[in-house]
Amino acid sequence: MTTPVIRVGVIGAGFVGSALVGLLLDASRRDALEDAATAALEVVAVAVRDVAKSRPGIPPALLTDDAASLAASADIDVLVEVAGGLTLARSYIEAALSRGVSVVTANKALMAERGTALARLGHEHGADLFYEAAVGGAVPILRALRTSLAGERIERVMGIVNGTTNFILSQMTSEGSDYAPALAEAQTRGYAEADPTADVEGYDAAAKVLILASLAFGTELRDEQIARQGISGIRAVDVEFARRAGYVIKLLGVAERVGEHGLSRRVHPAMVPADHPLAAVHGAMNAVFVEGATSGPLMWLGEGAGGAPTATAVLGDVLDAARNRVSGRHDVPFMVDDTLERVPAGDLASVFYISLDVADEPGVLASVASVFGRHRVSIQSMEQFGVGNEARLSFVTHRALTRDVDATIEELATVESVDSIGACIRVIDGGNS
Amino acid sequence: MTTPVIRVGVIGAGFVGSALVGLLLDASRRDALEDAATAALEVVAVAVRDVAKSRPGIPPALLTDDAASLAASADIDVLVEVAGGLTLARSYIEAALSRGVSVVTANKALMAERGTALARLGHEHGADLFYEAAVGGAVPILRALRTSLAGERIERVMGIVNGTTNFILSQMTSEGSDYAPALAEAQTRGYAEADPTADVEGYDAAAKVLILASLAFGTELRDEQIARQGISGIRAVDVEFARRAGYVIKLLGVAERVGEHGLSRRVHPAMVPADHPLAAVHGAMNAVFVEGATSGPLMWLGEGAGGAPTATAVLGDVLDAARNRVSGRHDVPFMVDDTLERVPAGDLASVFYISLDVADEPGVLASVASVFGRHRVSIQSMEQFGVGNEARLSFVTHRALTRDVDATIEELATVESVDSIGACIRVIDGGNS
Numbered sequence: 001m002t003t004p005v006i007r008v009g010v011i012g013a014g015f016v017g018s019a020l021v022g023l024l025l026d027a028s029r030r031d032a033l034e035d036a037a038t039a040a041l042e043v044v045a046v047a048v049r050d051v052a053k054s055r056p057g058i059p060p061a062l063l064t065d066d067a068a069s070l071a072a073s074a075d076i077d078v079l080v081e082v083a084g085g086l087t088l089a090r091s092y093i094e095a096a097l098s099r100g101v102s103v104v105t106a107n108k109a110l111m112a113e114r115g116t117a118l119a120r121l122g123h124e125h126g127a128d129l130f131y132e133a134a135v136g137g138a139v140p141i142l143r144a145l146r147t148s149l150a151g152e153r154i155e156r157v158m159g160i161v162n163g164t165t166n167f168i169l170s171q172m173t174s175e176g177s178d179y180a181p182a183l184a185e186a187q188t189r190g191y192a193e194a195d196p197t198a199d200v201e202g203y204d205a206a207a208k209v210l211i212l213a214s215l216a217f218g219t220e221l222r223d224e225q226i227a228r229q230g231i232s233g234i235r236a237v238d239v240e241f242a243r244r245a246g247y248v249i250k251l252l253g254v255a256e257r258v259g260e261h262g263l264s265r266r267v268h269p270a271m272v273p274a275d276h277p278l279a280a281v282h283g284a285m286n287a288v289f290v291e292g293a294t295s296g297p298l299m300w301l302g303e304g305a306g307g308a309p310t311a312t313a314v315l316g317d318v319l320d321a322a323r324n325r326v327s328g329r330h331d332v333p334f335m336v337d338d339t340l341e342r343v344p345a346g347d348l349a350s351v352f353y354i355s356l357d358v359a360d361e362p363g364v365l366a367s368v369a370s371v372f373g374r375h376r377v378s379i380q381s382m383e384q385f386g387v388g389n390e391a392r393l394s395f396v397t398h399r400a401l402t403r404d405v406d407a408t409i410e411e412l413a414t415v416e417s418v419d420s421i422g423a424c425i426r427v428i429d430g431g432n433s
Numbered sequence: 434m435t436t437p438v439i440r441v442g443v444i445g446a447g448f449v450g451s452a453l454v455g456l457l458l459d460a461s462r463r464d465a466l467e468d469a470a471t472a473a474l475e476v477v478a479v480a481v482r483d484v485a486k487s488r489p490g491i492p493p494a495l496l497t498d499d500a501a502s503l504a505a506s507a508d509i510d511v512l513v514e515v516a517g518g519l520t521l522a523r524s525y526i527e528a529a530l531s532r533g534v535s536v537v538t539a540n541k542a543l544m545a546e547r548g549t550a551l552a553r554l555g556h557e558h559g560a561d562l563f564y565e566a567a568v569g570g571a572v573p574i575l576r577a578l579r580t581s582l583a584g585e586r587i588e589r590v591m592g593i594v595n596g597t598t599n600f601i602l603s604q605m606t607s608e609g610s611d612y613a614p615a616l617a618e619a620q621t622r623g624y625a626e627a628d629p630t631a632d633v634e635g636y637d638a639a640a641k642v643l644i645l646a647s648l649a650f651g652t653e654l655r656d657e658q659i660a661r662q663g664i665s666g667i668r669a670v671d672v673e674f675a676r677r678a679g680y681v682i683k684l685l686g687v688a689e690r691v692g693e694h695g696l697s698r699r700v701h702p703a704m705v706p707a708d709h710p711l712a713a714v715h716g717a718m719n720a721v722f723v724e725g726a727t728s729g730p731l732m733w734l735g736e737g738a739g740g741a742p743t744a745t746a747v748l749g750d751v752l753d754a755a756r757n758r759v760s761g762r763h764d765v766p767f768m769v770d771d772t773l774e775r776v777p778a779g780d781l782a783s784v785f786y787i788s789l790d791v792a793d794e795p796g797v798l799a800s801v802a803s804v805f806g807r808h809r810v811s812i813q814s815m816e817q818f819g820v821g822n823e824a825r826l827s828f829v830t831h832r833a834l835t836r837d838v839d840a841t842i843e844e845l846a847t848v849e850s851v852d853s854i855g856a857c858i859r860v861i862d863g864g865n866s
Contacts, residue, residue: 023727029586035768036583132581138728140581147580148565148573148749150469153462277734280713285730294456295571295745297718298735301710302728312728316581327762335468 004039006322009076011047011067011092012083013055015307016106016133020080020314021046022057037322045070047083071095078321080314081105082133086113093118093129100125102321102330104314106133112207115214115221116336128330130317135208136161136286138309139302140316145215145290146331153293154216156256158428161208163284163304164199165231165251167191169239169269170282173248178236191284201230202267205253212288213255213265218337227345229268229424237385238355238423241394247271248279249425262343271353271427346403351380351429353396354405355422356412360391364417368393371415375408376400396427437472439755442509444480444500444525445516446488448740449539449566453513453747454479455490470755478503480516504528511754513747514538515566519546526551526562533558535754535763537747539566545640548647548654549769561763563750568641569594569719571742572735573749578648578723579764586726587649589689594641596717596737597632598664598684600624602672602702603715606681611669624717634663635700638686645721646688646698651770660778662701662857670818671788671856674827680704681712682858695776704786704860779836784813784862786829787838788855789845793824797850801826804848808841809833829860 008024010017023029024043034040046058047067055063064070071079071092079096081089081103089110093103098121105111111118111131122129132142136159145154160166164186171182183200186192198204206228213219231251242249250272255265272279277299281287286304291297303309324330358364365382372379378398385392397405405424412418441457443450456462457476467473479491480500488496497503504512504525512529514522514536522543526536531554538544544551544564555562565575569592578587593599597619604615616633619625631637639661646652664684675682683705688698705712710732714720719737724730736742757763791797798815805812811831818825830838838857845851 019727023584029584032586032768033584035765038765138725138731140577140731143581144573144577147753148576148746151456151462151466151748151752152745153465275713275715277713280708280710282708292571292745294452294741296736296739296742298571298573298733300731300733302731306729308727309729312585312725313581315584319584320580327760329760329762332468332471335465 003034004326005042006037006039006077006325007042007044007075008078008080008318009045009070009073010043010080010082011070012081013046013048013058014082016310016314017046017082018055018057019307019311020082023311023315025057033319036319038326039322041318041322044076067092068095072099074099076101077325078102078104078318080318081107082314086110090114094121097122097127097129098125100127102128102325104130104317104321106131106310106314108134108207108211112210112221113223115211117222122330123332126330128321128324130321132317133310133313135211136288136300137302137304137306138312139286139288139300139304140313141288141300142215143316144300149290149292149295152295154290155293156291157212157216157254157288158278159208159212159253159286159288160250160278160281161253161286161288161304162199162205162251163286164192164196166281166286167284168200169231169249169251172234172236172239173243176236176240179232179234200232202228202251205251205267209253209255209265209267212253213263216255216290217263217340218335219263219340220336227266231269234269234423234425237392238353238425241353241355242271246274247427248274250278258343258348261339261341263340264343264345264348266345269425271425273428276428346401346406348402349399350402351397351399351427352405353394353423353425353427354409355392355394357419357422358391358393359417359419361417365393367415367417368412371411372408375404375411377404377408392422436467437759438475439470439472439510439758440475440477440508441511441513441751442478442480442503442506443476443513443515444503445514446479446481446491447515449743449747450479450515451488451490452740452744453515456744456748458490466752469752471759472755474751474755477509500525501528505532507532509534510758511535511537511751513751514540515747519543523547527554530555530560530562531558533560535561535758537563537750537754539564539743539747541567541640541644545643545654546656548644550655555763556765559763561754561757563754565750566743566746568644569721569733570735570737570739571745572719572721572733572737573746574721574733575644575648576749577733582723582725582728585728587723588726589724590645590649590687590721591711592641592645592686592719592721593683593711593714594686594719594721594737595632595638595684596719597625597629599714599719600717601633602664602682602684605667605669605672606676609669609673612665612667633665635661635684638684638700642686642688642698642700645686646696649688649723650696650773651768652696652773653769660699664702667702667856667858670825671786671858674786674788675704679707680860681707683711683714691776691781694772694774696773697776697778697781699778702858704858706861709861779834779839781835782832783835784830784832784860785838786827786856786858786860787842788825788827790852790855791824791826792850792852794850798826800848800850801845804844805841808837808844810837810841825855
């Protein structure tokens, strides 16, 4: 029996692309890959912007600067897109899928924006579209949702899906440092960009929540906005308050059922109980926690970024696509469940931690407490820190509606003795968030 | 297009079997299962010992007491074996596979003993053999090793794969209790059997290590013995010593490469650094930690036992088998790598914690230390606890060969001033164990 050959075209030779090509060309892995792919994998071309640039591990003869021709080529069976970007990447992927060429991509932004349409295009032409590396780097959570948990009724997904913010929060927790120096440390180590907005304000995590929700709950991937709160307002005192109360602050991407027909998707910092598995996810690691109706709690953990770890996830997809190609099958796109209604973030109830900088003068607590009361937010506990001009009040509420808490904070900002609003952080407790 | 029908026969209606049949017959899940299976799943029969016994959720008309006929029936496409046992289960599975019927089983003991031969039988007849539920209950680690990590060079697998022992050790850690009361508590809660030997002496974990190693390293499943040390010798003082040193004691099943061509598989308690993800696996939960050459560290966590969680894993396999059946493909059995040599446990080096009960008299330390020295085991630190007749010495060694440590302990047992040998526990530190 002759071994089938699967021809792979790669667009992009950055950290991920280079690592992937290195794995595909590694002679010591060849037999294992052939067994796993049920085919010999042949890299036919690697599209880059500058073919003159030396790229260790990639034979110059493989390089091309014509990504569009590679994507539309009849000489490939699987196209790997690891160049990133939206418009061009989309045109390459559409060109491949519409010819029945399977596509593997790490493009989180594009998948969050147009994933459903692209998957449908692939389905129409008998091609796979896999994107394991788009969420959680090396963590193989998407395939697990597609396969092992395909028959499970998932109740909730909570992910630490942004390594930058987890590194910053871990620094603040372990070093007791404030947000600014922790961010600077993350930038020094290459975990954060010069402009960290996409990470620290939760945009990156939001795209990953959309992708996780699409596989866990059957929502469509079509450029939606979800409620999003970042970590830049969190201070060392909040982290310390959490620690003393038995919690760790994490930026969570959450997708969960609300009642029988509701779905909430959102990104926000949360106080996670110190004995919760997510609390032990340190540094730049990622993790996804899934609660299934019958499986109970499950968690996946691993490196959320980096060339080699991300390339491992891409390679897993390439092997899957190759096997499917050899056996003449393609995996069905995710199923769309249109019955789930989006629940606005304001309608959700949670326990909240709220900290305020106030003038330390008589009557402050009374005026602040009356604001909480007016918005039906009941206070579970209060602590005052500091004396003189720099007093801080930390409140933990009873379970309250997010919209009532938002209104409380809006009014508190107008109270004269309130100097500034510090953090507002949801407290995760058992089954509630 | 008519929807294909996949006929499922189930042998066994204990906790797992009942939960599985409940899921397969659940009308509210029917559409989702049909999408995931690319077929309608029809339960044709459930084989039990006593058909007269009432089984809520299973229509009496489905019950049969003739498991052998069900296994050999031409009317099923997938056989689910969740009855357990060795001889009969094997005959049922062989009957099905040899007719080309795919098999899903939760039978860890049988798979550890004959997995390779059974997988080959299935392969010859175009049938799948899946057994996700055999390791880690709901944790979908086996499919991840077969698919997502099929192209990865795995360096090490470390699993907390026995919930009973993890519950006992967690109790000892959180309550400061000794082994006997923690075991009694586990028995009261139904986590431990009246005869706990299979769990606490590591037999159960050893079978799971064999299965994990077969998928991670290509070893054959053919009734091998591996080095095994249980937890019954661990005392509250050892747990407390570990805590003060920044460690948590866990029973680990380990399979790892040693050098270029060696493989070690073993079960033993270990001191795991408190910030290691495995240290945060509490109670009866299971977790598998995998170190890949390019993926870096990965971890899976979830319920290791229980009817519903285990049934979720079985259901994932049934869906996989159904999809394969519909598309006329079957998944290749695991690849066998005969080049890896088994490294005897004695040849491995580790840091060890060793505790001794000694007579508190002058010269004891000198005589004990000379035994360590004679066997080339160098001492990193020593602490003495207690006074009077009940002194205890706790040693932490430098990295030493296991066989030298074994010889040391053997000789220490003959030293007159040593009343008894307490625990001997490997200390995991960074990349070493």
